[in-house]
Amino acid sequence: MSAAPRFALGVDLGGTRLRAAAMTEAGKILASEEMPTEANGGPDRILADILRLVETVSTGIAAEAIEGLCVCAPGPLDARNGIALHIPTLPGFDDFPLAAMLGEKLPYPVSLENDGIAAAVAEWRYGAGRGVDNLVYMTVSTGIGGGVIADGRVLYGRMGMAGHIGHMSIRPDGNVCPCGNAGCFEAYGSGTAFTARGRVAAARRRDSSLSRYADSLHARDIFAAAREGDALARDLVAEEAEILGQGVRNLLHLYSPDLVVIGGGIANAFDQLEGGIRAYIAARALPPFRTMPIRRAELGDRSGVVGTAALAFAHAKRKA
């Protein structure tokens, strides 16, 4: 190992945004770039865009000083072998050897990781979960994803697919989830589901300030109206907190974390949801789980690139 500064590159391949960053092991970001994901451009276009962003953020860094690159994407994917099995938001990535395809063009190791795991690692190493051994990270936005740290390590499971928390069913005969199953946590707790409930309720309640939005109502409007005291909006927020509480309560019994970190778009209203989630857990969990803290994610949009860069460092150490 050289004593010269070392860097790792992180890429967050999301359904709408493609981000890249170069980072030191202390978590300092040297350069970052982002662009819209050309979701319908197919793998060739996306690979070219990733390579261009990577070149931009690594400008001025010697290739020998780069420990590696890690890319995160929505699952399911086979992280161990660097293969995207299926990315619902990105056509053409079925059974696609993403890590190997990028590795052919780059002089350092390339790995692939689930985006929920990457964000969990980011919050664990540099964000709201610093210093704990057991952490559940839950992102609530269009869907619900996450990642788990247990006993001081990332929880992978077979093919690195543990922690698909959004597809834990909480009502097996309930609403259909985008995954095809009934009653998934995601189908009830996601920002999408929250907004859909808001639109239905607003159409029925002319006395609410929400009724003027009709089908343009968004989650942020509901939270804003609740802050201003709108009764319907407050009920909707309380219901969302209870649903998130139901999911978090289950995760406590399954993973026994030291804390749960909540990220994604819904985290912008964390202060409005936290009380309801905590109250649900305090009332419904087994006693040893009742006081488990919940925190808002600290890294926001950067969690993917920070987590993947951290993982690139970790992967390099594992090989060394």
Added chain:
Amino acid sequence: MSAAPRFALGVDLGGTRLRAAAMTEAGKILASEEMPTEANGGPDRILADILRLVETVSTGIAAEAIEGLCVCAPGPLDARNGIALHIPTLPGFDDFPLAAMLGEKLPYPVSLENDGIAAAVAEWRYGAGRGVDNLVYMTVSTGIGGGVIADGRVLYGRMGMAGHIGHMSIRPDGNVCPCGNAGCFEAYGSGTAFTARGRVAAARRRDSSLSRYADSLHARDIFAAAREGDALARDLVAEEAEILGQGVRNLLHLYSPDLVVIGGGIANAFDQLEGGIRAYIAARALPPFRTMPIRRAELGDRSGVVGTAALAFAHAKRKA
């Protein structure tokens, strides 16, 4: 380390039976004993019974050849510190330092482990799960418990309390569970819940062979009647398989095991349930999880003592 044979002792402190065994690291049981648990005798009586059983099974083994003793009990317990936090079936064990109390009387290290984790380790090391890195063990009897092996290690989490799979709620507004929460997997899938559904249904269906049992109906009677073609019994078994499928499906997405091992009383009818569980998973899980195998536990009543003895060896190595 001596080249002479080494042994470990395992104790399974159950709500109805107390078992002990001496085992080699290859999994050979040299001696085993069991007796009824004096559940209402209080900690003093139970500690004395444990010590007597331990003395019996270790007769003829030099104390220096014993790596340690591990005791398992129903949770929640603080495995790291050897403290039983609360044992619902054993009054008097609240915040009870079980490992330390036994350790005072014995010349080798004593540890405490959740009974679900102990059984998971037993099946992983010596039973149906040999050779895999990721395993979920699920015991279905009076309640539902379990333990998880992930990435080649026991999944502990905070205070060793991960894997409380019976208290994952699958219907948050559903039937009340003995734990006080609504809709727990245990409240629907346990042998107790299965039998209760059977009694209610049998009282209504005079055409079924089950109706003659009234309140003496037991799970085994339902499985026997289903084997003989009784329509109601078959429906009840199919419903139970679907409920177990709902729970197992969730566990796949949460832990991503290589296989699920099912133990407990219900495993006696594994052949009648397996098809329904598999069918549910094949229809409802995300594609990469659909083919995950399910196996019947192999160690039966011995899983607690085998798993604890295996853990005693593992704990001794960790300290060495």
